[in-house]
Amino acid sequence: MTTHQIELAGVNKYYGAYHALRDINLKIRKGSFVALVGPSGCGKSTLLRSLAGLETISAGDLVIAGARMNGVPPRKRDLAMVFQSYALYPHMTVEENLTYSLRMRGVGKAEARRKAEEVAATTGLSNLLGRYPRELSGGQRQRVAMSRAIIRNPKAFLFDEPLSNLDAALRVHMRKEIRALHDRLGATSVYVTHDQIEAMTMADHVVVMRQGVIEQQGAPLELYDRPANQFVAGFIGSPAMNFVPARAGADGQSLVLDLDPPQTLQSPKPVAAGRALTVGIRPEHLQLSGEADAALRLPVGSVESTGAATYVTTATQPELVIVLNSRVTIRPGEMLPLHFDPSHLHLFDKETQVRLA
Numbered sequence: 001m002t003t004h005q006i007e008l009a010g011v012n013k014y015y016g017a018y019h020a021l022r023d024i025n026l027k028i029r030k031g032s033f034v035a036l037v038g039p040s041g042c043g044k045s046t047l048l049r050s051l052a053g054l055e056t057i058s059a060g061d062l063v064i065a066g067a068r069m070n071g072v073p074p075r076k077r078d079l080a081m082v083f084q085s086y087a088l089y090p091h092m093t094v095e096e097n098l099t100y101s102l103r104m105r106g107v108g109k110a111e112a113r114r115k116a117e118e119v120a121a122t123t124g125l126s127n128l129l130g131r132y133p134r135e136l137s138g139g140q141r142q143r144v145a146m147s148r149a150i151i152r153n154p155k156a157f158l159f160d161e162p163l164s165n166l167d168a169a170l171r172v173h174m175r176k177e178i179r180a181l182h183d184r185l186g187a188t189s190v191y192v193t194h195d196q197i198e199a200m201t202m203a204d205h206v207v208v209m210r211q212g213v214i215e216q217q218g219a220p221l222e223l224y225d226r227p228a229n230q231f232v233a234g235f236i237g238s239p240a241m242n243f244v245p246a247r248a249g250a251d252g253q254s255l256v257l258d259l260d261p262p263q264t265l266q267s268p269k270p271v272a273a274g275r276a277l278t279v280g281i282r283p284e285h286l287q288l289s290g291e292a293d294a295a296l297r298l299p300v301g302s303v304e305s306t307g308a309a310t311y312v313t314t315a316t317q318p319e320l321v322i323v324l325n326s327r328v329t330i331r332p333g334e335m336l337p338l339h340f341d342p343s344h345l346h347l348f349d350k351e352t353q354v355r356l357a
């Protein structure tokens, strides 16, 4: 028996001549929460819709719970899609919204009602079953959308940007609520989002896509610690990783950063002399140091404080962003002595943008 609830092998999708999914290989463990993340147009909705059967794949294999599903119609795949909350039927009460799919499948009224009450108790909607969607808050509507999926007891939940309609505070709250519900139900979930924070905080396994390709997949912190290429490095983490063009020194042990003013660093690993690179360092990994042990000295361009953190932008070309988790008085024009843990430097090949092993 496979422990994978969903398996995609060599999946490709064309819209006419447009190659929307390129050789997708993905295994989704039973009980896991997988996020598909990437910029708009990268193919994440196409991938989700292909799982659901709303799109037919052009090549490859799709297996759900051990059975090949290519060509099987959506209603026979036993998956539930959760959309943004506005996909509720406005003229139906919460209970009717929940029981609609059951009633369509011939489940009796009393049985459907019993199931609605059971699910409503799980999602905190017990007192709202008689209300219409317009009489609910955004968060409550999202719970109805979730409940409507739960009541079908599907093999997996497919979420398509379900929180993008909600305001920032509610989004943070619903993130936790959806994840907690997933754990409570022992569900398998696939969640599409363009928001890397959402992906990082909710998922066990994050799949980063670009232009129809899976750029990298793995545990959230694996992607943060060891991004496979510059795209993933820049996409995961906020504020984004700083990138500086550089060249390995003649000794193969140092890195000469092409900054104005230029700076030389000790390389965390040997690199062929003269090799052209891009050096990455995250804003939160640059820290203030004493003059004596500074690895970098950079001129301050601007300073912003949120109270909890101080954001410094350097007056260099390219600009670097530094996040200091302390309240410090720094003024534009000052030279800032900085240090960092060498293991926090990321080296990428200049041409291929691939991480150096």
Ligand code: ADP
Binding pocket: 015, 018, 020, 038, 039, 040, 041, 042, 043, 044, 045, 046, 047
């Ligand atoms: P995402 O969800 O990551 O924003 P989509 O999966 O919706 O991206 O789209 C991926 C690419 O496929 C986009 O370039 C989009 O324009 C294209 N695309 C999506 N649906 C169709 C379609 N029905 N016909 C033609 N092209 C499509």
